[in-house]
């Protein structure tokens with residue numbers, strides 16, 4: 171693990187088994203110069219947190235594809251605070267809610283849950299990477 | 311004939327085993343009390359005399375010994391997250407044959423510091439953080455250890471980016487720096503730590519425990535007794551270059567104070583679609599249940615298994631069983647002396663095995679998600695293991711070994727527990743497993759031949 175690289179924890183939260191996007195994100199983030207700890211699919215909040223503690227991660231990037239994102243993500247920020255990960259960057263993306271809802275509404279709800287950024291369906295990895303670099307102060 | 315002497319300095323008994331390595335066979339076994347307070351050689355001489363009374367005078371070509379005397383190899387371990395580096399530190403220590411008195415997670419606090427000082431371990435294993443990961447915790451803990459003082463060796467096996475800082479903090483102490491037990495998230499790397507534990511044991515602990523006097527008489531290595539047991543079961547499972555092993559196995563040693571469970575198996579899921587969760591499992595795994603034992607920890611068995619259930623299996627009333635339990639707890643050298651105490655002893659051993667093997671084995675859980683049923687496995691899948699080895703006084707001195715052992719098998723009442731199914735039970739009637747582990751270091755083929763010969767299929771069931 172290279173020292174000057176930023177460390178990201180990625181995974182698909184809850185009982186979600188959609189594995190393809192997760193693999194794509196893993197490669198895209200690694201390519202972009204991050205240390206990526208990929209927890210794969212069906213990841214619990216506790217697993218995200220434990221991995222972030224041991225690896226001293228800079229951000230947790232949560233994917234949710236199957237529509238249960240809102241339920242699965244609830245309380246993650248509070249648990250991070252509890253575990254001493256105050257201020258860690260939290261992102262979420264995929265198909266985070268069921269069906270088509272105005273995304274501003276969705277974004278507001280996830281913001282209230284403590285996610286620094288949330289992304290609408292179909293957001294390409296490049297956009298995600300751009301924001302990560304900005305938020306983590308990574309110079310190109 | 312080329313006789314070799316194998317010695318196990320136990321906490322209570324010094325046990326000697328003579329084996330012929332020319333035409334491999336067991337020549338005899340004997341034991342006597344361990345005399346560590348005076349001169350450890352007294353007990354050894356007494357045991358040897360008893361042995362040679364059976365076998366006649368033997369001209370030993372070599373003498374090898376292992377030890378769990380003077381409390382065994384007493385270790386403390388610390389890591390960061392309980393399920394991750396703290397668990398890895400514990401797994402590493404147990405696998406090196408240590409008695410792990412406590413495992414700490416996160417930052418050590420003042421109460422922990424007092425406790426560590428009071429325990430005064432033989433070795434402290436300091437871990438935490440993946441390489442490049444968290445450094446704050448292990449550095450804090452190194453500072454706490456410095457404050458506590460003491461002169462036990464400290465093994466550093468955490469985040470490599472913190473190793474130098476920790477060494478500096480602990481300057482003046484005996485510090486051994488080795489590879490991280492969890493270099494990257496989710497990878498277990500315990501062998502380098504185990505190698506250091508072995509070296510520290512040989513170079514320092516034997517001396518410190520007053521065992522070095524004995525080593526003048528002994529030609530070969532000393533190791534902690536559980537390491538010898540692990541060596542034997544690994545050999546038995548895997549075989550040697552010229553002899554086949556018996557394959558994957560589970561072994562249980564029900565002792566007076568603890569119950570040890572060993573498994574040799576990859577333990578992967580039966581169905582590749584099952585998701586694996588948690589730390590990777592070592593192929594050879596040892597767990598120790600400190601609250602499960604036939605005398606010193608007898609209350610732990612009843613607490614874990616329930617008085618009602620245990621009494622039911624014994625065919626005794628709960629009151630009667632309680633009385634017997636109290637008596638065994640108060641008189642730790644008491645053996646069953648009548649039908650009721652025998653039934654109690656066997657029921658307690660059955661429950662000890664059930665609890666200890668259930669804790670050792672992995673677990674399969676079902677999640678009904680949106681896409682239907684999804685299976686998740688944590689720990690080792692031992693369902694396909696078909697050899698089950700038992701040892702320990704309460705098991706080898708009864709006619710009902712098979713029935714007692716079967717409480718460690720897969721149980722329809724608890725289908726998620728991945729315990730072995732359809733097993734052959736092998737009994738260590740002459741109590742030679744540790745001795746053969748020692749012998750295997752120099753004469754693996756002879757040790758394997760003797761193990762296969764002496765571990766008897768349980769033919770006395772019912």
Ligand code: B12
Nearest residue numbers: 186187188189190191233237262263264265268269680681
């Ligand atoms: C293949 C598939 C499955 C397969 C998954 C196989 C596997 N192991 O991967 C199976 C058949 C198992 C499956 C099951 C289900 N599926 Co499905 N599935 C799909 C499908 C067709 C493709 C998914 C895929 O691989 N896409 C390709 C990858 C590259 O894209 P992606 O996953 O979206 O990931 C990208 C982006 O989302 C983004 N991204 C992801 N995470 C993040 C995070 C951040 C921070 C950012 C910025 C971006 C980002 O980047 C990724 C890479 O480009 C989609 C429909 C679709 N076309 O997307 C439905 C879909 C995801 N499934 C859906 C549903 C409902 C289900 C089921 C509930 C159906 C059911 N009732 O059985 C189950 C749920 C099972 C479970 N427990 O998870 C819905 C979800 C609806 C919603 N959220 O509102 C979808 C959208 C279909 C639909 N239109 O209804 N599914």
